[in-house]
Amino acid sequence: MAPGSTNRKIDKLIHLLVKNATVVVPGPKIASEIGVTRSTVWTWIEKLRSLGVEIRGVPAAGYRLVNIPDLLAPSLVRPELGEPEIGHNILHYFRTESTNDVALKLAAEGAAHGTVVVAEEQTAGRGRLGRAWYSEKSSGIYMSVILRPPLSPAAAPVLTLMAGVAVHQAITSTTGLAVDIRWPNDLLVNRKKVCGILTEMNAELDRLHAVVLGIGINVNHTQMPAELRAIASSLRLEAHRTVSRVQLLVALLRELERHYHLLLKDGNTAITERWAAASTFARGKRVRVVNAAGEMLATTAGLDPSGALRIRRDDGREESLVAGEVVEVKVETASVQRPRPA
Amino acid sequence: MAPGSTNRKIDKLIHLLVKNATVVVPGPKIASEIGVTRSTVWTWIEKLRSLGVEIRGVPAAGYRLVNIPDLLAPSLVRPELGEPEIGHNILHYFRTESTNDVALKLAAEGAAHGTVVVAEEQTAGRGRLGRAWYSEKSSGIYMSVILRPPLSPAAAPVLTLMAGVAVHQAITSTTGLAVDIRWPNDLLVNRKKVCGILTEMNAELDRLHAVVLGIGINVNHTQMPAELRAIASSLRLEAHRTVSRVQLLVALLRELERHYHLLLKDGNTAITERWAAASTFARGKRVRVVNAAGEMLATTAGLDPSGALRIRRDDGREESLVAGEVVEVKVETASVQRPRPA
Numbered sequence: 295m296a297p298g299s300t301n302r303k304i305d306k307l308i309h310l311l312v313k314n315a316t317v318v319v320p321g322p323k324i325a326s327e328i329g330v331t332r333s334t335v336w337t338w339i340e341k342l343r344s345l346g347v348e349i350r351g352v353p354a355a356g357y358r359l360v361n362i363p364d365l366l367a368p369s370l371v372r373p374e375l376g377e378p379e380i381g382h383n384i385l386h387y388f389r390t391e392s393t394n395d396v397a398l399k400l401a402a403e404g405a406a407h408g409t410v411v412v413a414e415e416q417t418a419g420r421g422r423l424g425r426a427w428y429s430e431k432s433s434g435i436y437m438s439v440i441l442r443p444p445l446s447p448a449a450a451p452v453l454t455l456m457a458g459v460a461v462h463q464a465i466t467s468t469t470g471l472a473v474d475i476r477w478p479n480d481l482l483v484n485r486k487k488v489c490g491i492l493t494e495m496n497a498e499l500d501r502l503h504a505v506v507l508g509i510g511i512n513v514n515h516t517q518m519p520a521e522l523r524a525i526a527s528s529l530r531l532e533a534h535r536t537v538s539r540v541q542l543l544v545a546l547l548r549e550l551e552r553h554y555h556l557l558l559k560d561g562n563t564a565i566t567e568r569w570a571a572a573s574t575f576a577r578g579k580r581v582r583v584v585n586a587a588g589e590m591l592a593t594t595a596g597l598d599p600s601g602a603l604r605i606r607r608d609d610g611r612e613e614s615l616v617a618g619e620v621v622e623v624k625v626e627t628a629s630v631q632r633p634r635p636a
Numbered sequence: 637m638a639p640g641s642t643n644r645k646i647d648k649l650i651h652l653l654v655k656n657a658t659v660v661v662p663g664p665k666i667a668s669e670i671g672v673t674r675s676t677v678w679t680w681i682e683k684l685r686s687l688g689v690e691i692r693g694v695p696a697a698g699y700r701l702v703n704i705p706d707l708l709a710p711s712l713v714r715p716e717l718g719e720p721e722i723g724h725n726i727l728h729y730f731r732t733e734s735t736n737d738v739a740l741k742l743a744a745e746g747a748a749h750g751t752v753v754v755a756e757e758q759t760a761g762r763g764r765l766g767r768a769w770y771s772e773k774s775s776g777i778y779m780s781v782i783l784r785p786p787l788s789p790a791a792a793p794v795l796t797l798m799a800g801v802a803v804h805q806a807i808t809s810t811t812g813l814a815v816d817i818r819w820p821n822d823l824l825v826n827r828k829k830v831c832g833i834l835t836e837m838n839a840e841l842d843r844l845h846a847v848v849l850g851i852g853i854n855v856n857h858t859q860m861p862a863e864l865r866a867i868a869s870s871l872r873l874e875a876h877r878t879v880s881r882v883q884l885l886v887a888l889l890r891e892l893e894r895h896y897h898l899l900l901k902d903g904n905t906a907i908t909e910r911w912a913a914a915s916t917f918a919r920g921k922r923v924r925v926v927n928a929a930g931e932m933l934a935t936t937a938g939l940d941p942s943g944a945l946r947i948r949r950d951d952g953r954e955e956s957l958v959a960g961e962v963v964e965v966k967v968e969t970a971s972v973q974r975p976r977p978a
Binding site for chain 2: 450478617
C-alpha cells in the first residue's frame with residue numbers, strides 16, 4: 295500500500311534538484327546518486343514536467359530547476375516541520391484512487407499515529423456520504439492523516455471540528471482570505487466551498503483504534519467544473535493569486551499538531567469554542583437541516599461540548615444535531631408594499 | 637487475505653469423504669477429483685487427522701471416514717443454511733491469527749454483507765480492549781461476521797446486543813444449558829464465561845461502512861487454562877457432554893440472520909427487550925461498574941433504547957452506561973451476631 299521505492303527515489307531526485315537549484319546537475323551524477331539508469335532519470339524528469347515542475351535540460355551538461363517546484367513532496371515539506379507527531383512520516387503519491395482508502399488500509403496494517411498520506415491527484419476522491427470529491431492534478435491538497443487518539447468513538451465529531459479549525463487557521467494565515475466554517479466541517483470563502491473533510495474511523499465500542507481525517511482543499515484551480523461553480527471555488531479564484539501548496543500544507547500540518555494537543559490537554563471545549571469563534575454557522579444562523587429524519591428549517595444555537603450543533607426549531611423546541619447537513623437559508627425580508635399615492 | 641485454493645481443495649476432500657462416508661474411497665480417485673497428487677492427498681489426510689478427524693486408511697484400497705467430522709468446514713455448514721444473507725459466503729481457516737483481523741481487512745477490500753470468517757484455531761485471538769482470547773485448536777468456534785447495516789455508528793451497541801441474543805438462543809437450543817448474558821455481551825453458564833463478543837466497526841460520522849462481530853465460544857474444551865478456570869468454562873465442561881460445533885455454528889448463523897432482520901424491521905426495542913428477557917443483569921443486579929471514570933457500586937435498572945445500561949448509584953442518581961464493564965457483586969448478608977447464651 296505504501297508508495298514504492300520509485301516514489302522515494304523520485305523524492306530523492308526532487309531533493310537533488312532543489313539542493314542544486316542554482317547549477318546544472320549532470321544526468322550521470324543524478325543517476326548514480328539515486329541508483330537508477332540515465333534513461334530512468336530522463337523518464338522521471340518528464341513526469342515532473344507533466345506536473346508543472348519547470349526543469350531546463352542543457353544538452354551534454356544536465357538538468358537545472360527553473361524554480362522551486364510546488365509539489366507536496368516529503369523532501370520539500372518534512373524539513374519545515376521540526377519533530378512533529380503529525381507528519382513525522384509523509385507518504386507522497388503522484389496519483390492514487392483515494393488518500394483515505396490508502397490511509398485506512400495503512401491504519402489496519404498498524405501505521406503509526408501521525409502518518410500522513412498526500413497525493414497530487416486522486417482518481418476516485420471521496421467526500422462525505424459516498425459522494426465524489428473533484429481532485430484535479432497538482433491543483434489541490436489531497437491529504438489523509440492517521441490519528442490514534444486515546445478516546446472513545448463518541449469523540450469522533452469533535453476530532454472533525456478540530457480538523458476544521460486547523461484548516462481554517464492554515465488558510466487564513468497563508469492567504470489572508472476570510473474563511474467561514476459550515477457545520478460540521480465545510481470550509482467556505484465567499485460562501486463557496488474550498489475545503490471538505492471526511493472523517494472515518496476504525497473502532498470497537500469502547501475505544502477508537504484509528505481515525506482518518508481526509509482533507510481536500512481546492513488551492514490553485516483556475517476554474518471549477520461547470521456543475522460545481524455555483525457552490526465551490528478555489529483559493530486562487532478567490533484570492534486572485536497563486537497560493538503555495540507546500541506552504542499551505544506545512545501550515546496545515548502544524549495547526550493539526552497544535553490543535554490535536556490542545557484537544558487532548560484542555561478537552562472538547564478548547565475546540566468547540568475556537569470552532570464557534572471561526573464559524574458564522576455557530577449561532578443565530580437561519581438554516582435548512584437535512585438529515586435522516588428529513589428536512590426542516592431552524593436557527594442555530596451554539597455547539598454542545600460533544601460537538602453536536604444545537605438548533606432551535608420554529609416551534610421553540612431545541613435539539614442537538616449529531617449528523618446531517620445544514621444549508622444557509624437566505625432570510626426573506628418582508629417587502630412591505632407602500633400604498634401608492636393616488 | 638481469503639483462504640487460498642488449498643483450503644477450498646481440502647474442503648472438497650472433506651466433502652468427498654463425507655459424501656462417501658460408508659465406503660472406502662480410492663486415493664487416486666480422490667486425487668483426480670480434486671486435481672492434486674496422491675501424496676498431497678496423503679498430507680491433507682494427515683492434517684485432518686491432526687484436527688481430530690478419524691479417517692481409516694485401508695492399504696491398497698483407499699480412505700474411509702470413521703465418523704462425520706466436527707469441523708467448521710463450509711461443505712458441512714453451508715448446505716444447512718438455505719439462502720441466507722449471513723453465511724452466504726463462509727471462509728474457513730484451519731489456523732489464523734485472528735478472525736476479526738481477517739474480516740476487517742476483507743471488509744476494507746469490499747467483502748459483502750454477511751460474509752463469515754471461521755477458524756479452527758486462532759494464534760492471536762483478540763478480546764475487548766486489547767485483551768487476548770484463548771483459542772484452542774478445534775475446541776471452540778472462532779468466527780467473525782461482516783455486516784453492512786444501513787445505520788449510523790450510534791447503532792453499534794445494539795448490534796452487539798443483537799449478537800449476544802443470537803448466541804444465547806443458539807447455545808440454549810443446541811445444549812439445553814441455562815445461559816445468562818452479562819452486559820454488554822459476555823455469555824455465562826453457571827456464572828462462568830463461555831462466549832465473548834468483540835464488535836469492531838469502520839464508519840464515517842454519519843454512517844457505518846462495516847461492522848465486524850467477532851464471536852468466540854468455548855465449546856469442547858476438556859479443561860480451561862488454570863488462570864481462567866475460576867471465571868471461564870466451556871459448554872462441554874458445563875453440559876458434561878460433547879457439543880457438535882457444526883450444529884452450534886449452524887444454529888448461530890440462523891439466529892444471527894433472524895435477529896438482524898428483526899432489528900432492521902422492528903427497531904432497537906425488539907432487541908433490547910429480548911436481551912433484557914435473557915439476562916439477569918438487565919435489572920436489579922448489584923454490580924461493580926468499571927469504566928474510564930473509575931469504579932463504583934450500583935444497581936442495574938434496565939436498558940435504554942440505544943442499548944445503554946441504566947444504573948442507579950447508591951446516592952439515587954441514575955445514569956446510562958455506554959461503555960465499560962459490569963461485574964456482579966455478591967450481596968453481603970449482614971451477619972447479625974446473636975448474643976451467646978451466658
